[in-house]
Amino acid sequence: MFAENQFKVEMINELPENMAIAVYRCGDLVDLCRGPHIPNTSFVRAFACISASSSYWRGKEERESLQRVYGVSFPDSKRLKEYLCLMEEAKERDHRKLGQAQELFIFNKVSPGCCFFLPHGARVLNKLKAFMQQEYWDRGYEEVVTPNVYNMSLWETSGHAANYRDNMFVFEIDGKEVGLKPMNCPGHCEIFRHRPRSYRELPLRMADFGVLHRNEASGALAGLTRVRRFVQDDAHIFCRESQVKDEVEGVLKFIDDVYKIFGFEYELELSTRPDNYLGVVETWNRAESQLKEALGACGKPWKVNEGDGAFYGPKIDIGVFDALKRKFQCATLQLDFQLPINFKLTYAPEDEGKHERPVMIHRAILGSFERMVAILLEHYGGKWPLWLSPRQAIICPASSDWLEYAEQVRGKIHRAGFHVDIDKSGKSMGKMVAEAHKVSYNYILGVGQDEAGSGEVSVRARHSKGALSKISVDEAIRRFREEVAAFK
Numbered sequence: 001m002f003a004e005n006q007f008k009v010e011m012i013n014e015l016p017e018n019m020a021i022a023v024y025r026c027g028d029l030v031d032l033c034r035g036p037h038i039p040n041t042s043f044v045r046a047f048a049c050i051s052a053s054s055s056y057w058r059g060k061e062e063r064e065s066l067q068r069v070y071g072v073s074f075p076d077s078k079r080l081k082e083y084l085c086l087m088e089e090a091k092e093r094d095h096r097k098l099g100q101a102q103e104l105f106i107f108n109k110v111s112p113g114c115c116f117f118l119p120h121g122a123r124v125l126n127k128l129k130a131f132m133q134q135e136y137w138d139r140g141y142e143e144v145v146t147p148n149v150y151n152m153s154l155w156e157t158s159g160h161a162a163n164y165r166d167n168m169f170v171f172e173i174d175g176k177e178v179g180l181k182p183m184n185c186p187g188h189c190e191i192f193r194h195r196p197r198s199y200r201e202l203p204l205r206m207a208d209f210g211v212l213h214r215n216e217a218s219g220a221l222a223g224l225t226r227v228r229r230f231v232q233d234d235a236h237i238f239c240r241e242s243q244v245k246d247e248v249e250g251v252l253k254f255i256d257d258v259y260k261i262f263g264f265e266y267e268l269e270l271s272t273r274p275d276n277y278l279g280v281v282e283t284w285n286r287a288e289s290q291l292k293e294a295l296g297a298c299g300k301p302w303k304v305n306e307g308d309g310a311f312y313g314p315k316i317d318i319g320v321f322d323a324l325k326r327k328f329q330c331a332t333l334q335l336d337f338q339l340p341i342n343f344k345l346t347y348a349p350e351d352e353g354k355h356e357r358p359v360m361i362h363r364a365i366l367g368s369f370e371r372m373v374a375i376l377l378e379h380y381g382g383k384w385p386l387w388l389s390p391r392q393a394i395i396c397p398a399s400s401d402w403l404e405y406a407e408q409v410r411g412k413i414h415r416a417g418f419h420v421d422i423d424k425s426g427k428s429m430g431k432m433v434a435e436a437h438k439v440s441y442n443y444i445l446g447v448g449q450d451e452a453g454s455g456e457v458s459v460r461a462r463h464s465k466g467a468l469s470k471i472s473v474d475e476a477i478r479r480f481r482e483e484v485a486a487f488k
């Protein structure tokens, strides 16, 4: 059937003798395909070529050069147009491009896959962290600080040595093998068991902003979305089996509150007991029914992925959608019956004679801070809301005569806790304003003779398209504070 095409013949010849080969017909065209296909081309109402470039057959340089074409089709032209617009916008918003324009971070071959956050990038990271710390304060979490380097024996207990070693940085100290932590959980188990625990202490919510390292393949590294060194808003909840529902409900509420602030849509999926599960069926059943109750109580639609849970416990997957309707996985909500067994974690219940095992819940809301910075940067298109912004205000003096007054204003706003700069370039007001817009300052404060005379500033907000209001410095600070407080 395909004798006229040497490439298809080559592929067919390489298939195992007894393998069934699928072909699809569309009118006169019959072609090799695993399928499925749409029944006929009347379903292709709108299509576009996304890219076309030459590439080597099977990616091998010594082979023939062919043309590779990518296309996309939609049931109507409106949806195609929307898709193409979003793709165009995504290119504009690429975090690597915006990160460079805003001087947030750099990468350097001296440490592949590990980000250097520049001062303005560190501002965003610190604000995100402070935000999470305030949330922890309100929600009964306790922060801990744990080591980065652990003896291999810890990873043997946790199971990482057997299942995750290829993703770890392992080296020797004093002739003994050690590993950089790829996760915080085992360290938290050590904290849990450093002394006897009572049921009165549970639930114990242990948060950690520890640095994690995972040895991603160099080919997989991509900007901030896939890195080797990162920090998560990680926490582990140690609780009784009977507390699972309330704890999961609390985490779901936490996720909802945070994602609402960022303006993320999200969807929830419950993954249940897989075939290769460890532990007791009854434990799984009780946990799953509590997860279902918690999901029911959160009032959002959710669905079940039957048998898709990890072997050590069921989980809830949270898919978030950014402003460009792209889906990401950031939050984690994973129950774990196994790690408490591996680490022999117990607590004394009301009847102190017999010990019980806690359930562990792995949870993160933002996921990795690095990746969240990339997602937020693209989600906002570089236009940070004031509370997160690394450039909250810039003072533009009408001429160098007003630099001293500009410094006074800067000092006052800086002491009030805002990131404020002065444009000392000596350029015209129009040019300074244009450049301030380019790096997305939230507020531009003009100062000159009038303002210096009355102790005021002429405020131009990024979102108000240039409208000016002349107000006192104190009033400007009051407005900034009000806007920051309103982000929730």
Ligand SMILES: [Zn+2]
Pocket (backbone or CB within 6 Å): 183, 184, 185, 236, 362, 363
């Ligand atoms: Zn964990």
